[in-house]
Amino acid sequence: MINRDVVFPPGRRALYEKNHYSPAIRSNGFLFVSGQVGSREDGSPEPELATQVRRAFENLNAVLHAAGCSFDDVVDVTVFMVDPEANFEKVWAVVPEYWGAAPYPTLTAVGVTWLYGFQFEIKVIAKLPDSGGA
Template sequence: MTKRDVVFPAGRQALYERNRYSPAIRSNGFLFVSGQVGSREDGSPEPDLEAQVRLAFHNLTSILEAAGCTFDDVVDVTVFMVDPESTFETAWKVVPEFWGSAPHPTLTAVGVTWLYGFDFEIKVIAKLPESAAG
């Protein structure tokens, strides 16, 4: 097996190493990003839902930037929400700040019962720009 080409955002490598997973892996011209939550620097959840969603997008953006990407390079999105019936509208108010203009990436939304104290998680697959495809 070839060694994984891991992408770490600035300042959060210890958090990922402590939790034993990679924030993102470059492979075959794509960037596969692990689910990002609205965690503070210490890894704890941001308690306000709207702020938590915004922070999840900021954490995602940091990883995309570390790989030479932007949200415009994202081709597929999966979001997970605890109790989506009551959280969807609040969470989705934040999306236009980061989503960009059409055509938008594909989207799968999944309602879950538990996200380790978080209410929202987003994972993506992005097409690496030719210069970042490594």
């Protein structure tokens, strides 16, 4: 069995253990972060889309920070949206608050029909700062 180097953000370990997944894994100089949604501390979704997107980024930033990273270390982003035709512009109005400066990471946006009660999810791969090289 692989010994996974798991990263847990403060205060949310029980939520990840309840749902049987790791928030992030360090491997070969990279941090692979599981999809982060706009969940409150108890795991319930924020009801309003912009608030949900902000909370998803705050949850993502907590995971990145726990690993010694920031959004500036992110090299690849995948976002999932329910009803992207209706929600894309609303989501992208919030993203610059958290995204960082150019050059931006790569991005894949995927429209989905269901996200377990959420409307937005973001997962990333970040280069660990102490792993050297670009």
